[in-house]
Amino acid sequence: MTISIRKTYKFEAAHYLPGHNGKCSNLHGHSYVLEVELTGTLVSRTDASDFLMVTDFHDLDSIVKPLIETRLDHKDLNETLKEFIPRTTAEGMVIFIAAHIKALLPEHLSLTEVVVWETATSRAIWRGQVCDTWHNHTQPVSTLPETESNG
Numbered sequence: 001m002t003i004s005i006r007k008t009y010k011f012e013a014a015h016y017l018p019g020h021n022g023k024c025s026n027l028h029g030h031s032y033v034l035e036v037e038l039t040g041t042l043v044s045r046t047d048a049s050d051f052l053m054v055t056d057f058h059d060l061d062s063i064v065k066p067l068i069e070t071r072l073d074h075k076d077l078n079e080t081l082k083e084f085i086p087r088t089t090a091e092g093m094v095i096f097i098a099a100h101i102k103a104l105l106p107e108h109l110s111l112t113e114v115v116v117w118e119t120a121t122s123r124a125i126w127r128g129q130v131c132d133t134w135h136n137h138t139q140p141v142s143t144l145p146e147t148e149s150n151g
C-alpha cells in the first residue's frame with residue numbers, strides 16, 4: 001500500500017530580488033515554512049523497526065535539517081544560494097530544495113511535493129517538475145558540508 005507522509009519545517013532568512021520592479025528588491029526577511037511530502041510503500045515486515053511506516057520521520061529530518069542549518073536558517077539567501085539559483089524567489093527556492101532532497105533520498109521513496117511558504121498567504125509548490133534551465137542544480141548540492149563523504 002502506498003502512503004504519503006508530510007513534514008513541516010521553519011526557518012528565518014533574509015533576501016532581496018535584484019532588478020525586481022517592486023519592494024522585494026529591498027533587503028528584507030521572511031519566516032519561511034517548508035513542507036516536504038514523501039510517498040512510498042508501507043513497510044509490511046512486522047519485525048521491522050519501521051513496520052507500518054513509509055519511513056521514519058527522523059530519516060527525513062536527517063536530510064532536511066542539515067540543509068536548513070547550513071544554507072537557510074538565519075542566512076542571507078542571496079549569498080548562501082547564489083551558486084544554486086539565480087534569484088531567491090519562492091519558486092527558485094522550492095526547485096533548489098526539491099533537487100537537494102531528491103539527490104539524497106533512498107530509491108524506495110519518492111519526493112512528491114515540496115512547498116515553500118514565503119509569507120502566511122504566499123507559497124510556491126513543486127510537484128515533480130524538472131528544471132531544464134539550471135541543469136547544474138543537482139551538482140553543487142553534494143558539496144554541502146554535511147553530505148561530503150570525505151569528511
Ligand SMILES: [Zn+2]
Pocket residue numbers: 015024028029030118
Ligand atoms: Zn521576500
